[in-house]
Amino acid sequence: MLGRKGRPVTGAHRAYRIGILRAGGPGDRRKLAPPKVADRGGGRGRPGARGNDRGAVTTHPTANAGAEHPRPPTGEEMPMSEPDQKTLDEMAERARAVGRNAYIPYSRFRVGAVVLTDDGQMFDGCNVENASYGLTICAERNAIFHMVARGKRKITAVVVCTPTPTPAAPCGACRQVINEFGPDALVVSACDGPDVLKKRLSELLPDAFGPANLET
Numbered sequence: 001m002l003g004r005k006g007r008p009v010t011g012a013h014r015a016y017r018i019g020i021l022r023a024g025g026p027g028d029r030r031k032l033a034p035p036k037v038a039d040r041g042g043g044r045g046r047p048g049a050r051g052n053d054r055g056a057v058t059t060h061p062t063a064n065a066g067a068e069h070p071r072p073p074t075g076e077e078m079p080m081s082e083p084d085q086k087t088l089d090e091m092a093e094r095a096r097a098v099g100r101n102a103y104i105p106y107s108r109f110r111v112g113a114v115v116l117t118d119d120g121q122m123f124d125g126c127n128v129e130n131a132s133y134g135l136t137i138c139a140e141r142n143a144i145f146h147m148v149a150r151g152k153r154k155i156t157a158v159v160v161c162t163p164t165p166t167p168a169a170p171c172g173a174c175r176q177v178i179n180e181f182g183p184d185a186l187v188v189s190a191c192d193g194p195d196v197l198k199k200r201l202s203e204l205l206p207d208a209f210g211p212a213n214l215e216t
């Protein structure tokens with residue numbers, strides 16, 4: 001998601017956050033492993049850099065053979081099973097790690113994201129800003145495009161980490177892109193605080209426009 005560290009949250013955004021936090025039951029507030037490093041964006045990310053290999057994709061190029069799908073996923077195979085807590089914790093840790101590579105000279109708002117595919121692979125991404133501002137890409141979409149480039153097409157879960165006191169859900173643009181590959185994906189937002197947002201994409205983007213709408 002985009003954002004600017006320290007910028008006041010708008011009324012609508014605040015109401016949305018509160019709504020999400022209050023709407024969910026206890027199950028929506030699972031506590032993930034606390035961050036080992038409280039990185040609050042003090043350092044400037046290096047474009048294209050990777051601080052470590054934890055967030056690196058292990059997919060071998062040859063593993064993509066046969067992954068070409070002329071048709072986008074339709075979600076007909078839903079519902080998907082929910083990843084176990086160990087997997088979600090690993091995703092959160094990877095998201096925090098890749099977030100350290102965020103290129104954020106303008107907002108200083110560091111975000112890391114990891115997507116989990118239906119075959120258990122993880123792909124990561126960080127937000128990458130641009131001097132033109134409008135070309136900035138969110139961590140979530142960066143991770144998804146990373147996944148697509150490796151031949152994968154189905155998302156079962158997304159974990160986003162922000163160095164904030166409270167969790168923040170993906171922006172509207174990212175919700176739309178998640179819907180393309182995981183209309184019922186589990187979306188988890190972690191932060192430096194104890195709260196965790198945990199929703200299905202279908203809850204975050206109800207009545208979404210998707211591939212099925214283009215069928216004639």
Ligand SMILES: [Zn+2]
Nearest residue numbers: 001138171174
């Ligand atoms: Zn976004």
